[in-house]
Amino acid sequence: xxxxxxxxxxxxxxxxxxxxxxxxxxxxxxxxxxxxxxxxxxxxxxxxxxxxxxxxxxxxxxxxxxxxxxxxxxxxxxxxxxxxxxxxxxxxxxxxxxxxxxxxxxxxxxxxxxxxxxxxxxxxxxxxxxxxxxxxxxxxxxxxxxxxxxxxxxxxxxxxxxxxxxxxxxxxxxxxxxxx
Amino acid sequence: xxxxxxxxxxxxxxxxxxxxxxxxxxxxxxxxxxxxxxxxxxxxxxxxxxxxxxxxxxxxxxxxxxxxxxxxxxxxxxxxxxxxxxxxxxxxxxxxxxxxxxxxxxxxxxxxxxxxxxxxxxxxxxxxxxxxxxxxxxxxxxxxxxxxxxxxxxxxxxxxxxxxxxxxxxxxxxxxxxxxxxxxxxxxxxxxxxxxxxxxxxxxxxxxxxxxxxxxxxxxxxxxxxxxxxxxxxxxxxxxxxxxxxxxxxxxxxxxxxxxxxxxxxxxxxxxxxxxxxxxxxxxxxxxxxxxxxxxxxxxxxxxxxxxxxxxxxxxxxxxxxxxxxxxxxxxxxxxxxxxxxxxxxxxxxxxxxxxxxxxxxxxxxxxxxxxxxxxxxxxxxxxxxxxxxxxxxxxxxxxxxxxxxxxxxxxxxxxxxxxxxxxxxxxxxxxxxxxxxxxxxxxxxxxxxxxxxxxxxxxxxxxxxxxxxxxxxxxxxxxxxxxxxxxxxxxxxxxxxxxxxxxxxxxxxxxxxxxxxxxxxxxxxxxxxxxxxxxxxxxxxxxxxxxxxxxxxxxxxxxxxxxxxxxxxxxxxxxxxxxxxxxxxxxxxxxxxxxxxxxxxxxxxxxxxxxxxxxxxxxxxxxxxxxxxxxxxxxxxxxxxxxxxxxxxxxxxxxxxxxxxxxxxx
Numbered sequence: 001x002x003x004x005x006x007x008x009x010x011x012x013x014x015x016x017x018x019x020x021x022x023x024x025x026x027x028x029x030x031x032x033x034x035x036x037x038x039x040x041x042x043x044x045x046x047x048x049x050x051x052x053x054x055x056x057x058x059x060x061x062x063x064x065x066x067x068x069x070x071x072x073x074x075x076x077x078x079x080x081x082x083x084x085x086x087x088x089x090x091x092x093x094x095x096x097x098x099x100x101x102x103x104x105x106x107x108x109x110x111x112x113x114x115x116x117x118x119x120x121x122x123x124x125x126x127x128x129x130x131x132x133x134x135x136x137x138x139x140x141x142x143x144x145x146x147x148x149x150x151x152x153x154x155x156x157x158x159x160x161x162x163x164x165x166x167x168x169x170x171x172x173x174x175x176x177x178x179x180x
Numbered sequence: 181x182x183x184x185x186x187x188x189x190x191x192x193x194x195x196x197x198x199x200x201x202x203x204x205x206x207x208x209x210x211x212x213x214x215x216x217x218x219x220x221x222x223x224x225x226x227x228x229x230x231x232x233x234x235x236x237x238x239x240x241x242x243x244x245x246x247x248x249x250x251x252x253x254x255x256x257x258x259x260x261x262x263x264x265x266x267x268x269x270x271x272x273x274x275x276x277x278x279x280x281x282x283x284x285x286x287x288x289x290x291x292x293x294x295x296x297x298x299x300x301x302x303x304x305x306x307x308x309x310x311x312x313x314x315x316x317x318x319x320x321x322x323x324x325x326x327x328x329x330x331x332x333x334x335x336x337x338x339x340x341x342x343x344x345x346x347x348x349x350x351x352x353x354x355x356x357x358x359x360x361x362x363x364x365x366x367x368x369x370x371x372x373x374x375x376x377x378x379x380x381x382x383x384x385x386x387x388x389x390x391x392x393x394x395x396x397x398x399x400x401x402x403x404x405x406x407x408x409x410x411x412x413x414x415x416x417x418x419x420x421x422x423x424x425x426x427x428x429x430x431x432x433x434x435x436x437x438x439x440x441x442x443x444x445x446x447x448x449x450x451x452x453x454x455x456x457x458x459x460x461x462x463x464x465x466x467x468x469x470x471x472x473x474x475x476x477x478x479x480x481x482x483x484x485x486x487x488x489x490x491x492x493x494x495x496x497x498x499x500x501x502x503x504x505x506x507x508x509x510x511x512x513x514x515x516x517x518x519x520x521x522x523x524x525x526x527x528x529x530x531x532x533x534x535x536x537x538x539x540x541x542x543x544x545x546x547x548x549x550x551x552x553x554x555x556x557x558x559x560x561x562x563x564x565x566x567x568x569x570x571x572x573x574x575x576x577x578x579x580x581x582x583x584x585x586x587x588x589x590x591x592x593x594x595x596x597x598x599x600x601x602x603x604x605x606x607x608x609x610x611x612x613x614x615x616x617x618x619x620x621x622x623x624x625x626x627x628x629x630x631x632x633x634x635x636x637x638x639x640x641x642x643x644x645x646x647x648x649x650x651x652x653x654x655x656x657x658x659x660x661x662x663x664x665x666x667x668x669x670x671x672x673x674x675x676x677x678x679x680x681x682x683x684x685x686x687x688x689x690x691x692x693x694x695x696x697x698x699x700x701x702x703x704x705x706x707x708x709x710x711x712x713x714x715x716x717x718x719x720x721x722x723x724x725x726x727x728x729x730x731x732x733x734x735x736x737x738x739x740x741x742x743x744x745x746x747x748x749x750x751x752x753x754x755x756x757x758x759x760x761x762x763x764x765x766x767x768x769x770x771x772x773x774x775x776x777x778x779x780x781x782x783x784x785x786x787x788x789x790x791x792x793x794x795x796x797x798x799x800x801x802x803x804x805x806x807x808x809x810x811x812x813x814x815x816x817x818x819x820x821x822x823x824x825x826x827x828x829x830x831x832x833x834x835x836x837x838x839x840x841x842x843x844x845x846x847x
Contacts, residue, residue, distance in 0.1 A: 092567065102552045121530065
């Protein structure tokens with residue numbers, strides 16, 4: 001249940017309590033919105049049946065509402081619409097059959113990417129001599145030493161860096177990185 | 181002679197200049213004739229001037245409503261106000277391509293001019309590559325999709341643009357995105373020049389990085405402006421819908437962001453060279469893909485692609501770019517050896533590696549989701565929709581990890597950071613995250629993921645804050661400078677670092693907007709009569725009245741609703757609808773957005789319809805925190821400005837002696 005379902009319920013109660021609230025939110029409107037939000041408007045790219053202002057989407061919302069009022073379940077209505085418009089109407093492609101491919105794609109990329117990164121790191125780390133890390137360790141400084149750390153970091157930059165004089169003057173990263 | 185004739189002449193001139201540029205630079209480079217290279221450089225400038233001339237000619241034709249031209253007839257009408265007609269420049273395919281080509285020509289001219297001065301060794305190759313790219317766009321503009329194509333006979337009035345596009349936002353985001361796409365060509369040009377010449381030292385890297393930041397910035401602005409426009413004008417209640425057109429604009433930006441991070445590793449440690457090069461290539465390929473997708477209609481359907489005149493042309497161009505750049509890439513692969521090695525898993529290098537993996541994965545997922553409908557159509561013959569749920573489920577977690585990494589990565593040292601040091605620098609941010617979570621819990625928030633996401637935002641914001649705080653404090657203590665001066669000096673000494681932090685802060689704001697929108701969006705719709713009320717969350721809206729008024733060329737209907745928050749009156753909102761003459765069947769909505777204080781909810785009110793009996797239907801959405809997105813946009817601009825702001829009167833220190841570079845080209 002959405003966090004603000006309570007608020008909606010409240011809204012509903014207020015609306016029902018108001019005398020003569022002819023146009024108040026119907027009991028099925030929330031369900032209708034839930035269903036419509038999960039469906040792609042067949043004629044307008046990228047918008048859901050709920051968000052689209054097109055005539056077809058308006059009719060579909062009406063149709064969903066009528067079916068809900070007739071007592072049909074959400075599943076039955078969605079199935080009816082899939083039969084009519086094809087599986088393409090679902091915003092969320094089902095995680096089975098052909099459309100499973102779309103979900104698997106990113107997983108495969110991520111796994112392969114991780115494997116490459118891990119391989120790179122392992123290969124390179126293994127080639128390091130024993131105890132090398134300790135010898136070369138340039139652990140970060142305490143916060144209090146920050147500016148000194150920066151200066152040191154800057155000074156360590158490329159052997160092709162500016163002259164020692166410029167370095168003393170605190171030539172910034174920008175001055176050095178920015179030849180282009 | 182009409183403006184259209186002028187435009188055609190300008191395009192032909194530009195085409196000749198570009199052809200000359202290409203031939204002169206190849207000839208000059210192979211024969212060693214510097215005069216010819218100089219001449220080619222001048223031709224690049226002449227091309228830019230001719231392109232601007234062609235664009236002005238088209239603008240004139242549009243403003244003077246020259247309905248003997250197909251493009252003018254399709255994108256303007258007499259009813260369109262003059263200031264809207266300017267947007268017709270990019271209201272159709274030929275005009276957009278003309279802008280693309282003009283931006284490319286202008287940036288090429290600047291890049292080439294600077295390069296002939298700073299890296300003369302690289303110049304001939306850069307001139308050649310950029311001329312080849314320019315030549316393609318001119319070929320399309322002259323032969324396949326000319327904005328100056330005449331109609332068989334002039335028409336009395338044009339069709340005009342859809343009124344949805346008659347908006348201020350339209351004046352900003354399409355040209356920005358077109359310029360962004362085009363400007364990715366410059367870093368690509370430098371990369372190709374470096375690959376062809378074999379001068380793969382640090383010279384091309386610095387030039388590429390500088391131009392990539394520019395392109396990345398323009399594209400980023402274009403994306404933000406597009407989101408703003410979707411939110412304030414399109415009226416569907418959101419600002420990012422993972423729509424194909426949005427996705428293809430986002431992808432080059434994502435890859436460019438990955439590049440801007442990995443290039444630091446290359447500059448600093450001489451590692452990841454192959455990867456960085458691959459990212460530059462991928463950025464441009466995706467930029468071309470984006471242009472091509474938007475303009476050829478390939479994603480709306482395979483069939484519309486086949487019918488589109490430029491579809492196959494672009495496809496061939498894309499193929500050539502990919503094959504050419506990948507060929508060069510493999511040819512020079514031995515030279516792009518890594519100079520450094522990874523020392524530790526807990527290091528800045530390793531965090532950048534993870535950062536790049538995440539960017540690559542998000543881009544791949546977005547690409548897959550974008551092209552999957554076409555794959556589905558090809559394989560099964562039926563289109564398949566891929567909507568926001570897919571992207572939210574796949575990219576959402578990746579983005580969350582990225583957010584966390586944004587807090588950890590910047591505080592890691594190069595080579596190796598001890599776990600103790602890691603803890604030292606992160607204990608306050610971690611405390612911030614814990615306090616944030618507890619506070620949210622106490623305030624009644626119960627969704628674990630949302631709390632985690634907000635706590636991560638707090639964590640990152642705290643790391644950024646402490647970076648400024650610690651640096652400023654030490655500077656203040658050591659130099660005795662006042663706080664503002666201390667901070668300014670700190671930032672000006674390391675602009676890239678602190679500019680980068682500001683951009684990170686911008687991303688935190690944008691993330692918070694997205695988190696609020698994703699987890700706590702609420703909406704309702706109701707038909708009401710005057711005096712009736714609607715309640716949503718802490719707000720109660722009272723429908724007061726609907727007014728109609730006639731404006732030149734359109735009818736405007738507005739409804740007024742009183743808004744109360746927590747029982748207290750906070751003013752009114754006035755959503756409305758426009759019925760533009762000739763487009764009555766497609767009224768445009770005027771969204772009323774009210775950002776409330778202190779909850780930062782956007783009360784987003786739409787007038788769905790108004791009926792004769794005085795009742796009206798409203799759709800009311802509460803979008804928490806979305807306004808932070810635009811705050812993030814402003815910080816994004818500031819941060820980038822800090823990072824690239826030129827040093828005042830800095831001396832140019834030549835860092836790359838030609839002698840040093842020769843080693844690379846012979847390697």
